[in-house]
Amino acid sequence: MTPVLRAEQLSKRFGGLQAVQGVSFSVAPGEILAVIGPNGAGKTTLLNLLSGLYRPSAGRLFLGDRDVTSLSVEGRCRLGLGRAFQIVRPFPEMTVHENVTVGALFGTPGTRLHDARAQAWTLLERTGLIAHAEKAAHDLTLLQDKRLEVARALATRPRLLLLDEVMAGLRPTEAQEAVALVRSVRDSGVSVLFIEHIMPVVRDLADRVIVMDQGQVLAEGPYHDVTQDPRVVSAYLGTPLTEVT
Ligand SMILES: Nc1ncnc2c1ncn2[C@@H]1O[C@H](COP(=O)(O)OP(=O)(O)OP(=O)(O)O)[C@@H](O)[C@H]1O
Numbered sequence: 001m002t003p004v005l006r007a008e009q010l011s012k013r014f015g016g017l018q019a020v021q022g023v024s025f026s027v028a029p030g031e032i033l034a035v036i037g038p039n040g041a042g043k044t045t046l047l048n049l050l051s052g053l054y055r056p057s058a059g060r061l062f063l064g065d066r067d068v069t070s071l072s073v074e075g076r077c078r079l080g081l082g083r084a085f086q087i088v089r090p091f092p093e094m095t096v097h098e099n100v101t102v103g104a105l106f107g108t109p110g111t112r113l114h115d116a117r118a119q120a121w122t123l124l125e126r127t128g129l130i131a132h133a134e135k136a137a138h139d140l141t142l143l144q145d146k147r148l149e150v151a152r153a154l155a156t157r158p159r160l161l162l163l164d165e166v167m168a169g170l171r172p173t174e175a176q177e178a179v180a181l182v183r184s185v186r187d188s189g190v191s192v193l194f195i196e197h198i199m200p201v202v203r204d205l206a207d208r209v210i211v212m213d214q215g216q217v218l219a220e221g222p223y224h225d226v227t228q229d230p231r232v233v234s235a236y237l238g239t240p241l242t243e244v245t
Contacts, residue, residue, distance in 0.1 A: 001029055002064055002065060003026035003027055003028055003029075003062075003064075004026075004028065004029055004031075004063070004064065004080075004160045004191045005026060005027045005050065005061070005062065005063055005081070005160050005191075006025075006026040006027075006061070006062040007023055007024055007025055007026070007049075007050070007060075007061050007062075008024050008059055008060045008061070008062070009022045009058060009059040009060070010022075010023045010024070010049050010056050010058075010059035010060075010061065011023070011056055011057045011058040011059050011215075012042075012045050012048075012049055012054055012056055012057050013057040019042045019045040019215055020042045020045050020046050020049060020056075020215045021042075021214075021215040021216050022059070022216065023042075023059070023212070023215075023216065023217055024059075024217070025210055025217065025220065027160060027191050027193055028191070029189075029191060030186060030189065030191060031186075031191050031192075031207050031208065032183075032186050032191070032192045032194070032205055032206055032207050032208075033192070033193045033206065033207065033208050033209075033210065034193075034194055034195075034196055034202045034205065034206035034209045034210070034223075035047075035193065035195050035209075035210045035212060036195070036196065036197070036199075036202055036210070036211055036212070037212035037213050037218070038213060038235055038236055041212040041213050041214065041215070041235075042212050042214070043195045043212055044164060044195065045215075047083075047162055047164055047193075047195060049061070050081070050162060051073055051076065051083045051162055052068070052071060052073040052075070052076045052081075053073060055070075056069065063079045063080060063081060063160075064079075064159075066079060068081075077106070077156050077158075078107065078108070078109070080157070080158050080159035080160060081158060081159070081160055081162065082107070082153040082154065082156045082157075082158025082160070082161045082190075083153060083161070083162040083163075083164075090137040090145070090148055090149075090152065091137060092136065092138035093136055093137075093138070094137060095133065095135060095136060095137070096124065096129055096132050096133050096134070096135055096136075096137055096148055096151075097117070097120050097124060097133040097134065098120075099137050099148060099152060100120035100123050100124060100148070100151045100152055100155050101113075101117050101119075101155075103120075103152035103154075103155030103156055104116035104117075104119045104120055104123075104155040104156070106155075106156060107155055107156025107157050116155075119155060121133070123151045123154050123155055126151075126154070127147045127148075127150055127151040127154070127181060128147055128177075129144060129147050129151060132144055142169055142170065142174075143170055143174040143177065143178065146166050146167075146170070146178055147181065149166065150163075150166070150182075154185065154190070158190055159190060160190065160191045160192070161185060161191070161192050161193070162193050162194070163182070163192065163193070163195070163196075164194075164195050165195055165196060165197065166178060166194070167179075167196060167198050167201050168197070168198075175198065175200075175201055178201075179201060179205050182194070182205055183205070194206075199227075202223060203223045206223055207222075208220065208221065208222060209221065209226045209227075211226050211232050211235070213232075218231055218232060218235055219231060219232050
């Protein structure tokens with residue numbers, strides 16, 4: 001089956017610093033893939049290369065069969081790459097429903113306002129925000145805010161959703177709710193690639209884990225395999241990954 005996304009030898013250099021070097025991987029349809037690694041490993045830079053925020057210094061990126069290496073953020077979004085944070089951050093004065101409506105209008109040009117509004121109601125139902133639809137975005141709690149990020153990204157009708165540390169700052173019970181939300185996104189047919197530092201979340205959510213260190217892929221495989229890998233433990237300065245928070 002054609003992967004949803006395929007990165008071939010992606011690299012990004014900032015002046016003298018090689019932030020990402022020769023990274024290759026793919027994401028299968030319906031897969032949840034985690035990208036982990038110590039601080040400065042290149043995870044966020046990689047996500048920026050995938051979403052189109054950065055142009056690679058070398059390498060190529062495919063969405064399905066399409067080479068999107070030189071496409072903009074918007075172009076990739078319209079081909080099915082959704083990112084929480086990708087569009088502008090939520091408009092704080094607008095309601096939750098209005099914010100998701102904007103996502104729907106942005107993701108599919110030509111969408112009629114009436115249809116975008118209807119789609120937004122459906123997404124608020126799916127993401128557990130329906131009771132807060134008329135609240136201003138700035139009145140949401142952190143967990144509701146994360147839900148709004150996911151709802152806005154889903155409004156662009158992605159085939160692959162990119163999430164950058166969406167669990168950060170959540171209490172453990174809230175993180176479990178967020179895990180359930182991401183699972184439900186996958187169950188609706190959307191692949192997910194997420195960066196995460198909280199290891200229990202990675203363990204519970206990821207079908208496969210890519211470990212980055214110093215811009216390169218250090219290990220790749222199921223959670224239990226990569227976390228036992230001595231090279232991975234050593235990259236985390238000897239801290240067992242079960243204790244990394
Ligand atoms: N815009 C930039 N200009 C220059 N250097 C950058 C830029 N963005 C990132 N870097 C550098 O690239 C390296 C990788 O950074 P990146 O943020 O991708 O790592 P990370 O794995 O996401 O780290 P963290 O887990 O701390 O967020 C770091 O050395 C960082 O200082």
